[in-house]
Amino acid sequence: MDESADLAFQFEPALIAEIEEFGELRSFKDGDIIMDYGKYIRMMPLVVKGTLKVLKKDDNGNEILLYYLSSSESCSMAYSCCLEEKKSEVKAIAEGDLQLIAIPHNKLDEWLCKYPSWKNYIMRSFNERFSEMLKSIESIAFHKLDDRLIAYLKEKKRLSGSSLIKASHYQIADELATSRVVISRLLKILENNGKILLYRNEIKLLKAFDS
Amino acid sequence: MDESADLAFQFEPALIAEIEEFGELRSFKDGDIIMDYGKYIRMMPLVVKGTLKVLKKDDNGNEILLYYLSSSESCSMAYSCCLEEKKSEVKAIAEGDLQLIAIPHNKLDEWLCKYPSWKNYIMRSFNERFSEMLKSIESIAFHKLDDRLIAYLKEKKRLSGSSLIKASHYQIADELATSRVVISRLLKILENNGKILLYRNEIKLLKAFDS
DNA sequence: TTTCGTATGTAACCTTTGTTACCAACCAGG
DNA sequence: CCTGGTTGGTAACAAAGGTTACATACGAAA
Numbered sequence: 001m002d003e004s005a006d007l008a009f010q011f012e013p014a015l016i017a018e019i020e021e022f023g024e025l026r027s028f029k030d031g032d033i034i035m036d037y038g039k040y041i042r043m044m045p046l047v048v049k050g051t052l053k054v055l056k057k058d059d060n061g062n063e064i065l066l067y068y069l070s071s072s073e074s075c076s077m078a079y080s081c082c083l084e085e086k087k088s089e090v091k092a093i094a095e096g097d098l099q100l101i102a103i104p105h106n107k108l109d110e111w112l113c114k115y116p117s118w119k120n121y122i123m124r125s126f127n128e129r130f131s132e133m134l135k136s137i138e139s140i141a142f143h144k145l146d147d148r149l150i151a152y153l154k155e156k157k158r159l160s161g162s163s164l165i166k167a168s169h170y171q172i173a174d175e176l177a178t179s180r181v182v183i184s185r186l187l188k189i190l191e192n193n194g195k196i197l198l199y200r201n202e203i204k205l206l207k208a209f210d211s
Numbered sequence: 212m213d214e215s216a217d218l219a220f221q222f223e224p225a226l227i228a229e230i231e232e233f234g235e236l237r238s239f240k241d242g243d244i245i246m247d248y249g250k251y252i253r254m255m256p257l258v259v260k261g262t263l264k265v266l267k268k269d270d271n272g273n274e275i276l277l278y279y280l281s282s283s284e285s286c287s288m289a290y291s292c293c294l295e296e297k298k299s300e301v302k303a304i305a306e307g308d309l310q311l312i313a314i315p316h317n318k319l320d321e322w323l324c325k326y327p328s329w330k331n332y333i334m335r336s337f338n339e340r341f342s343e344m345l346k347s348i349e350s351i352a353f354h355k356l357d358d359r360l361i362a363y364l365k366e367k368k369r370l371s372g373s374s375l376i377k378a379s380h381y382q383i384a385d386e387l388a389t390s391r392v393v394i395s396r397l398l399k400i401l402e403n404n405g406k407i408l409l410y411r412n413e414i415k416l417l418k419a420f421d422s
Numbered sequence: 423t424t425t426c427g428t429a430t431g432t433a434a435c436c437t438t439t440g441t442t443a444c445c446a447a448c449c450a451g452g
Numbered sequence: 453c454c455t456g457g458t459t460g461g462t463a464a465c466a467a468a469g470g471t472t473a474c475a476t477a478c479g480a481a482a
Contacts, residue, residue: 058352058353064352133345133348134300137277137351179439182441185439188460396469399432
């Protein structure tokens with residue numbers, strides 16, 4: 001399992017051996033669902049390659065983006081769900097090609113006391129997820145949609161490493177929990193201000209975008 | 212330390228003995244600040260009596276209510292902060308009289324492996340906090356202010372056990388991250404609909420309120 | 423009782439966002 | 453090349469919420 005090489009620097013050798021023994025490497029394609037609302041979670045995903053998108057839905061079916069998980073990150077919400085045998089409150093979808101190691105839930109608990117590096121990793125993970133959630137709340141509560149849209153595009157750029165964002169106005173509207181017309185309107189303003197260029201299913205971020 | 216009696220049913224005896232030995236019982240009055248932005252956290256609060264209010268502030272000084280902690284709950288954000296020696300991203304304020312047990316951070320870690328009941332408590336705590344945050348996001352992202360106001364008043368009633376809410380329109384506006392005028396407007400509508408009665412610094416929830 | 427600070431009521435207006443409707447552009451499959 | 457489904461552009465309007473301004477009411481302290 002060469003893919004775990006990235007993790008080598010933060011885990012002790014014995015733990016890596018256990019991860020290789022008990023972890024299951026799985027591959028997903030764009031749009032594949034890794035976790036879903038109301039489903040029990042029996043393993044914790046540890047992202048090896050690609051990006052995982054975590055969403056929250058309300059009673060009326062509206063969905064909103066919570067955060068992304070990328071390489072060597074993991075979903076601590078899954079973790080605590082596993083230990084408590086609870087149903088998921090969120091949905092996780094592969095964004096592009098994705099590889100992850102699925103850690104069975106009985107090992108999670110065992111390793112916590114056995115390997116300090118695992119415990120630290122889990123705690124750091126909890127902390128990062130709390131931070132992401134707080135950022136999300138801050139964004140929704142205090143920032144206007146145009147700012148949130150810009151932040152969204154920047155995040156997409158960071159994750160993909162490309163300033164050509166592949167997404168329809170529809171998808172963006174969904175993830176920001178608004179309507180397509182509103183997103184089209186705001187994008188058009190950004191284009192008129194020379195920050196971006198609009199194509200079908202693609203948005204090109206120009207140099208002026210970052211300022 | 213009689214106040215820890217409530218905790219007896221979920222912790223094993225040896226752990227309770229340790230909590231009594233190393234935990235420090237502290238009392239606070241309304242408005243006292245238990246955690247603050249950017250401050251290091253060296254102990255984890257375990258609420259014994261009263262209610263603790265957890266807030267998040269953005270760069271421009273706007274604050275918004277995240278959730279309340281009440282009896283036998285604890286702030287898992289403080290927990291992971293402790294272990295990682297990080298600064299707080301939130302503020303915690305006493306709402307009315309408050310008693311808590313401060314657990315020193317070195318014990319947190321030690322007990323995690325020593326006492327299964329402690330580990331379970333901590334994990335349950337993480338889970339509950341994630342749920343609260345998700346509820347908060349759902350509320351802000353999908354619900355209009357009038358619904359959020361009603362939910363806010365209900366929560367206040369639940370926590371205080373009284374249908375007479377003591378708060379100024381100002382405070383409510385702060386916690387919902389809006390302006391006083393807007394809250395006054397919405398409250399007046401609720402009063403006109405026979406759901407509540409308005410007094411200075413007080414709001415009486417009528418029977419019709421719950422429907 | 424007077425006075426002052428705080429709390430509330432209300433109107434008028436503005437901005438942001440949501441909604442509906444319709445059209446045009448694009449693209450894949452026949 | 454036609455055709456139907458998806459995507460994006462735009463206008464017109466509605467609704468929610470934010471802002472400003474000012475009046476009034478209350479209650480504690482002098």
